[in-house]
Each structure stands twice: as structure tokens, then as C-alpha cells.
Amino acid sequence: MPELPFIQVLVENLAREIEGHTIVSVRVPSPAIVKTFDPPVSALAGRRIERVRRIGKLIVSDLSDDLLLVMHLMRDGRLQIARAGSAARKGRASPAPKPMAFGLFLEGGDELRVNEAGPKKRAGVYVLRAQDAASSEPLAGLGPDPLSEQFTADVLARAVQAEPGQLKRAITQQRHVVGIGNAFADEILWEAKLSPFAPAARLSSDEVARLYAAIRSVFAAALQKHRTRFGTQLPTREPVELLRVHRHGGEPCPRCRTRIETVYFADKETYYCPACQTGGKIYADRRMSRLLK
Ligand SMILES: [Zn+2]
Secondary structure: OOOHHHHHHHHHHHHHHHOOOEEEEEEOOOHHHEOOOOOOHHHHOOOEEEEEEEEOOEEEEEEHHHEEEEEEOOOOEEEEEEOOOOOOOOOOOOOOOOOEEEEEEEOOOOEEEEEEOOOOOOOEEEEEEHHHHOOOOOOOOOOOOOOOOOOOHHHHHHHHHOOOOEHHHHHOOOOOOOOOOHHHHHHHHHHHOOOOOOEHHHOOHHHHHHHHHHHHHHHHHHHHHHHHHHOOOOOOOOOHHHOOOOOOOOOEOOOOOOEOEEEEEOOEEEEEOHHHHOOOOOOOOHHHHHHHO
């Protein structure tokens, strides 16, 4: 699943490519990707792309005439620019190549494509009127962005205090703070030396301060690495090797060399260092305990 630094670099590089361009026409090889019907996708034709920005993991394009195009890549959606005249871009009449789901032809002949490989088609494209956007799916009810000025330590403190569940769940609830995914939640909690399983509401003010600092510093460092890695390209492959704890089960903790443990729950894996984060406690891997019954 693309995480926030990946989407941020994608948006920065996409903005350089498409801001200021006018959409000439639209094609939708996978109609199910379009989640709105009014305004229709045909309304995108003729609109100028004024600005491209990110809200959480959503890619938002502000268009002329107060229209918004929102793209949600979910797990397998990726963006590509097929250049005019390139092998990937034979004439406009040519059939859409797999796994293309959605395409915008731009003035000048380039095509911005949403490709979605894999069996589960979950990516979404939304066409919204600007005045309705904040109260419409998928933008309604989202908390502040962790990279924004609106996201303060006080906002985080109120969010965790209002949350009855475990800390990892609390910081991945989009209504509290938008865009902290499964992988970066592990990275942040490891950095803050906090247990993913701790009751969120019982965090001390010192712990909240540590958590806030970790959210800021982990994303800042990851963004830097992603920018270096991808340069001006649209990223397509998530650089999981840049993660320190997530997906590193069984390896030594980068801070204390204790073995990183893993808990599988539903389809989400949690990685943590027992020495740094849980006071030495190793939590049962529920998937394994279920198999052993
Ligand atoms: Zn450790």
C-alpha cells in the first residue's frame, strides 16, 4: 500500500508534469473506478488543471470552473504519464493497454493514466464540485494532515484521549489524522518507543509529546529519502527497504539489536521491538495461535 511519503513525492512530481495543462478528453477502460456520476467524467474535458495537491493519501486536482478530480490509488493503483508519440502511446483510437483503468488526454498529447494491476480493483476516481467536496466522499470527515500546520501536539493529544482502542489503531484512524498507514504507524511508534498495543487514552503528556515529535521526524526523514530515491519520476514501486522496523520481522532492532517481533491481525501486520516498545513483552501472534489450536 503506498504510504504518505510515496504519495507526497508522487503529487510533487505529478504537479510539475500536469499543472497548467488542459484536459482534452477522458477514457475509462474500467468504469467501476469512477465512484461519482454527477458531474459526469465527461465534464473533465476542457478543464484546466490549476493545482495538484495531497489530502492524506488522496491526490486532489483543482480544475477550472470549480471542479475537483480526486484519485485514490488504494493498494494497487499507480499513475503513469504516457508521452505523446512514445511506444506506450499509439494513437488516441488505439485500445487501452492493460492494466489501465482511467486516462486523461492532455493538451500536447500526453496521457495521464491510472493503472491498476492485481485482482482486487479498489482504486477510485471522484469528480466533485468544489463547493460540495468537503462534505463528499472521499474527503468528508478527514482529520488534519500530519505534515500540515493544523496538525499540532494539542490536536494529537485530543485525538488519542478520545480513542478507546489501542494506540496503533488510534493513529491510523483517518478522522484523527489523515494518511498514517499501517507501515508508517509501526515506524512512528518504534521511533517514539511506544507500544502499538497500549491503550491510546492512557498516554501521558510526555508520551503524547514523544509521539508527536516522532510523527513529524519520521515523515520528514522518509520524505527526504523518497525525494532522493525518485528524483522527478512518478514513483511506482514502494521503497519498503527504506523502512526500519516494518517488514523487518526477525531482524535486529536498529537501536538495541533485540529481535523485531510481528503480530498478524486481519490483513495488517504489526512490527515492534519488545525491548524498546513493550517493556519486554512479546505479544501472541494471533494467526499462529489460531493455527495451533
Ligand atoms: Zn529495540
